[in-house]
């Protein structure tokens with residue numbers, strides 16, 4: 001048990017970047033996950049909802065806010081079969097309303113993270129990690145949660161040095 005996994009949620013399409021609506025070919029968190037893979041050689045797993053949010057930014061905002069208000073657990077398309085072989089999990093997500101998308105809550109509740117190290121990283125437009133790290137602690141009380149990394153979404157392509165230091 002000495003492998004590392006990067007599990008991340010990310011949404012391409014319309015997003016709010018540096019004060020403007022922009023269409024992203026690859027989501028910001030996915031870009032950060034790719035940099036971590038390049039630096040660590042860790043396995044990659046994308047957390048995907050069975051019913052994805054709209055590609056339209058404003059609709060997505062409303063859908064994600066509804067899910068958060070209802071404390072819902074969106075169904076996922078699939079899961080890694082097991083996490084047994086991993087000791088470190090880099091957990092990536094965009095900041096949605098000051099915490100993680102609810103699909104990441106679904107993912108965390110699916111596994112037992114006892115004795116695993118979770119390294120949270122998030123991309124955002126100003127709110128940093130918000131309350132995500134304390135939410136991860138509640139969902140995974142037996143995991144060791146290391147210091148999180150917050151990356152401004154619009155600067156993710158220039159974040160390699162910060163990511164390397166954090167790793």
Ligand SMILES: Cc1cc2nc3c(=O)[nH]c(=O)nc-3n(C[C@H](O)[C@H](O)[C@H](O)COP(=O)(O)O)c2cc1C
Pocket residue numbers: 009010011012015016017024026027028029030060061062064065093094095096097098099123124125126127128152153154
């Ligand atoms: C539904 C939704 C809610 C968001 N809420 C916040 C927020 O509360 N604070 C913040 O700084 N950024 C917020 N953002 C911006 C995203 O965190 C940011 O654009 C992130 O880099 C997107 O990552 P992705 O491209 O990997 O999905 C929100 C974006 C969306 C779509």
